[in-house]
Amino acid sequence: MTNNYVSIYFIYPNKSQIKVIASVGDNLLEAAHKYGIKIKANCGGKCSCTTCHVYVEESYFVQISELYDIEDKELDKLETNSAIEYNSRLSCQITVTKSMHNMKVYISDDSYGEHEH
Ligand code: FES
Numbered sequence: 001m002t003n004n005y006v007s008i009y010f011i012y013p014n015k016s017q018i019k020v021i022a023s024v025g026d027n028l029l030e031a032a033h034k035y036g037i038k039i040k041a042n043c044g045g046k047c048s049c050t051t052c053h054v055y056v057e058e059s060y061f062v063q064i065s066e067l068y069d070i071e072d073k074e075l076d077k078l079e080t081n082s083a084i085e086y087n088s089r090l091s092c093q094i095t096v097t098k099s100m101h102n103m104k105v106y107i108s109d110d111s112y113g114e115h116e117h
Contacts, residue, residue, distance in 0.1 A: 006101040010037050013109045024098055028054065028091040028105060040111050045092035047073050050081040052091040053111045057104040061087040064094065083108050 004024050010032055011017045022031035029052050032039050040051035056064065074093045078084050091105070 003098065006096060006098055006103075008096070008100060009102070009104045010035075011104055011106045013107060013112050017104075022096045022100075024096050026096050028094045028096060030092075031096055032091065032105075032107075037107070038113050039091060039107055040113055041092060047071075047077060047090060047093055050077050050090065051111055053078070053081055053083065053108045054089060054091045055085055055087045055106040055108060056089050056094070057106075058087055060100060060103040061089070063099060064097075081110075083110055 005021050006024065008020050008022045008028070008031060009017050010020060018035060018037060020031055020035045020037070022028075026034075027045065029039060029041055029045055033041075039054070042051040043049040045052070070089070071093065074090050077090065078088050081088070
């Protein structure tokens, strides 16, 4: 595997998981969609909905939050989602980096499925 790819595990609400080889620079939503993983994205990745909501594995959550401050816009949106937890993020707003190798991303119940057009 070259340096431009990392393994990321997406965990479905039913706890089954799929390993994805994600390109550094893609966002998590794009990485999932390339593998046909159904995470909704009603606004098309523009941080205007919360349908791409995921939970990030705790140790990585801390690390990526230190690397990139969560943007106010994302936080404001997340706070409108009743399923928010301390490790909630919007998958369209997280850029894949090398430090995310083997990270687990949990798809929330409400984010799993086909998005609405
Ligand atoms: S796809 Fe709408 S906020 Fe991520």
